[in-house]
Amino acid sequence: MLDGQKILITGATGKIAFPIARALAARNEVWGAARFSKPADDERLTSAGIRPLQLDLSKGDLSSLPGDFTHVFHAAVDPGLEDWRRCVRTNAHSSGDLLHHCRKAKGFVYCSTGSIYQYQGQRPLTESDGPGVPQRANYSFSKIAGEAVCTWVAEQFRVPLTVIRICSTYGPLGGAPADRLEMMLQGKRIELHPDKPNNFNPIYEDDYVELGIRAMEVASMPPLVVNWAGSETVSAEEYCEYMGELVGVRPIFEYTSAAHTPLWPDVTLMHRVLGRTKVHWRDGFRRMIEARRPELLGRRDPAKR
Numbered sequence: 001m002l003d004g005q006k007i008l009i010t011g012a013t014g015k016i017a018f019p020i021a022r023a024l025a026a027r028n029e030v031w032g033a034a035r036f037s038k039p040a041d042d043e044r045l046t047s048a049g050i051r052p053l054q055l056d057l058s059k060g061d062l063s064s065l066p067g068d069f070t071h072v073f074h075a076a077v078d079p080g081l082e083d084w085r086r087c088v089r090t091n092a093h094s095s096g097d098l099l100h101h102c103r104k105a106k107g108f109v110y111c112s113t114g115s116i117y118q119y120q121g122q123r124p125l126t127e128s129d130g131p132g133v134p135q136r137a138n139y140s141f142s143k144i145a146g147e148a149v150c151t152w153v154a155e156q157f158r159v160p161l162t163v164i165r166i167c168s169t170y171g172p173l174g175g176a177p178a179d180r181l182e183m184m185l186q187g188k189r190i191e192l193h194p195d196k197p198n199n200f201n202p203i204y205e206d207d208y209v210e211l212g213i214r215a216m217e218v219a220s221m222p223p224l225v226v227n228w229a230g231s232e233t234v235s236a237e238e239y240c241e242y243m244g245e246l247v248g249v250r251p252i253f254e255y256t257s258a259a260h261t262p263l264w265p266d267v268t269l270m271h272r273v274l275g276r277t278k279v280h281w282r283d284g285f286r287r288m289i290e291a292r293r294p295e296l297l298g299r300r301d302p303a304k305r
Contacts, residue, residue: 002213003027008069008102010034010057011076012050013041015173016111016166019205020073020212025049033065033076057094058086062101071216072102075111080138087138092145096153103157107219109212110150112143114167114227114263121195124233124266127165127225136260151223160219164212167229167263170284171205172291180236180251181243181289189252190240191259197235199264204230204284207277214274224273227265231277236262239285246289 005028009021012032024030025048032045033055045052055065057076078090099108117125118132131144147163154161170177180190192198203211211228218224240251279287 001027002071002217005029005070006066006068007031007216008033008065008072009050010055010072010074010098011111012045012052013038014075015171015175016169016208016212017073017075018044018048018173019171019209021045021050022048023209024213031066031069057098058090060089060094060097062097065101067101068104069102070106072098072105072108073111073212073216074098074109077111078139078142080136080140080142084138084142087142088145091139091142092149095146096149099150099153099159099161100157103153103159105159107160107162107216108150108154109162109164109215109219110146112147112163112165113140114165114229114265115140115260116144116147116165117263119261122199124199124264125227126266127227127269147225154221154223158221160221161223162215162219163223163225164215164228165226165265167227167265168200168202169205169208170202171208171288173205174292175202175288177202177239177243177285178288178292180240181247184240184244184249184251185247187249187252189254190236191254191256192236193259193261194255194257195262196255197237198262199233199235200239200262201229201231201233201265201267202239202281202284203228203277204279204281204287207279211270211274211277218273226269226273227267228270228274229263229265229267230279230281231267231271232281233264234281239281242282243285243289246286
């Protein structure tokens with residue numbers, strides 16, 4: 001665990017960055033940068049011991065940001081739902097600007113995504129597999145560009161860098177499994193890719209906090225690129241059935257090529273450089289549902305209550 005460091009977390013109100021910032025704030029000076037689009041966001045960070053800093057990376061203005069952070073976890077993102085040019089500018093150009101601004105850091109983490117991979121069929125995706133944009137094209141190719149820009153800046157200015165390719169995260173703050181559970185509770189069909197089973201390595205909040213901090217600690221030159229996921233493989237079909245047992249509904253699957261391809265990562269390198277996850281997927285799903293039960297069950301289809 002990092003101790004006595006000055007750490008910047010961007011996208012600090014998000015489901016991945018906030019728990020990491022909260023964990024680090026107990027023993028470090030943590031700055032949480034975000035747009036603060038919701039009135040309660042500022043207070044939420046302050047209550048967790050995080051120093052809030054309003055920062056919109058899409059505008060490219062870093063004048064309010066100190067340059068003496070020892071570590072950076074860069075999770076701020078444009079999801080690519082609107083203009084693709086803005087998405088690339090934010091996720092690639094502005095990420096490079098931030099890395100250059102924080103070039104004195106001992107460790108910088110750039111959050112990429114497993115969605116950059118070209119689908120490889122029924123085998124795990126390795127870090128050496130080529131890129132593709134199976135769904136959410138704006139987001140995926142902006143992250144490919146972001147990896148390239150950050151790698152170039154890191155190499156030019158000798159900044160230790162870790163690129164984490166995030167796969168399926170989940171926990172009390174949500175994630176793809178929670179989104180599927182909400183659909184189940186509303187009686188909606190779960191769209192899955194026809195090449196079944198749809199294998200994933202979901203990673204629970206406790207584990208992604210630990211591995212996120214570790215990614216800052218092991219940042220290196222040349223940059224480290226690593227899949228970031230759970231150690232266990234489970235299909236979406238199996239975990240949806242399990243969640244259904246816990247809440248008393250049955251999932252309805254629809255197999256369609258419009259669904260995102262499975263994000264089944266090879267975690268061999270992750271185990272070597274970051275470590276193994278500890279929370280068994282069944283325990284994690286149970287804990288997620290217990291933490292969010294009132295919220296989730298409040299959205300249940302009235303006909304199924």
